[in-house]
Amino acid sequence: MVMQAAEAEWLERFLEHLQSERRLSAHTSNNYQRDLQNFLNFCNEREFEQWSSLLEADIRNYIASRHRKGLAGSSLSRELSALRSFYNYLLREEVVTLNPAQGVRAPKTPRKLPKTLDVDQTARLLQIDDDDPLAVRDAALMELIYSSGLRLAEVVGLDLGSLDLRDATVKVVGKGSKERMVPVGRLALQAVEKWLKVRGSLAKVEETALFVSKRGSRISDRSVQKRLKEWAVKQGLDSSLHPHMLRHSFASHMLESSSDLRAVQELLGHADISTTQIYTHLDFQHLAKVYDKAHPRARKRR
Known part of the structure; x- marks a missing residue:
């Protein structure tokens, strides 16, 4: 069982919203698309059929699975930010009644100091x-x-x-x-x-x-x-x-x-x-x- 087609279409609508309403750059929009596609794959593997059926525990499981694959805390924070934005959009469109990603935080990793030229x-x-x-x-x-x-x-x-x-x-x-x-x-x-x-x-x-x-x-x-x-x-x-x-x-x-x-x-x-x-x-x-x-x-x- 995979996410219903009508549900999956909300991803496309959200990406259009990013470009038309929030006017994000193509680079940022591509990051959103890649991160949310990974999340959609996770939902299909777990046989979720609707966005509204996911709970905070499911988001935590997703982040944990990504962490096990070696993603750094900064990358996980970016993915969580994409999920929060997506669910806020679904809240606005009355597709869901809560944002399961809201309270989830990525594991911390030591911040690398940026390289500079003298x-x-x-x-x-x-x-x-x-x-x-x-x-x-x-x-x-x-x-x-x-x-x-x-x-x-x-x-x-x-x-x-x-x-x-x-x-x-x-x-x-x-x-x-x-x-x-x-x-x-x-x-x-x-x-x-x-x-x-x-x-x-x-x-x-x-x-x-x-x-x-x-x-x-x-x-x-x-x-x-x-x-x-x-x-x-x-x-x-x-x-x-x-x-x-x-x-x-x-x-x-x-x-x-x-x-x-x-x-x-x-x-x-x-x-x-x-x-x-x-x-x-x-x-x-x-x-x-x-x-x-x-x-x-x-x-x-x-």
Whole structure:
């Protein structure tokens, strides 16, 4: 026995709701679809016929089964978030009378500190002396991520109208379609202005995206990731470099210089300050290393 067709259709309606009403990005919608498909498979294996027949214990059993397969706490939290959102939608549509995922929490796993570049490594990466249009584009893109702490999806989603060169600001659409205004640094502005001068040699006439591919349309996430890895190798850095490392580096360097956690939270677009606090651990690690090297009572004997 599998979930009734009429019940399974609610998944499709929910995914349409995410795009049409909540206007989530394609990447986020795909995550929802994948997570809920896994849950639907679980329901079919257990022979549940209706969404309303599931209880909190069933959700706990599902999360436990996913945990046994090796999923980390962060992934389980994401799946639970998808389930809560789905059931809240079913509550709104009066398909169910309770949300069985509401009280379920994912098992905690140690939070890994994000990898960052130090100031010298960042400067080396961004020291690109190449007039090829694609190189000019990449330099502007990386400078903007690092200057303003942008997510990959945010920088890819920028349009020409997102930038205000006179005010040195950029309007960013972040998670949950929330807009924020972020300052743009002097070097990033210079790099973007240089890119705008050659953008027309690549971009299609009707294209509104700030950053375009060699085909003339909006650059993709995958292309940005690939190009950053290539530049890391060219500039003599670790080939595991990814766009979020530049965002992490921005946050870490800002906190090292200012110690203003609230300001960095606003710049990054974090809804919860606890997400920003992870960068204070990075700052402490740096201070601890300096202490170990410098303090006469801390230095190890050679």
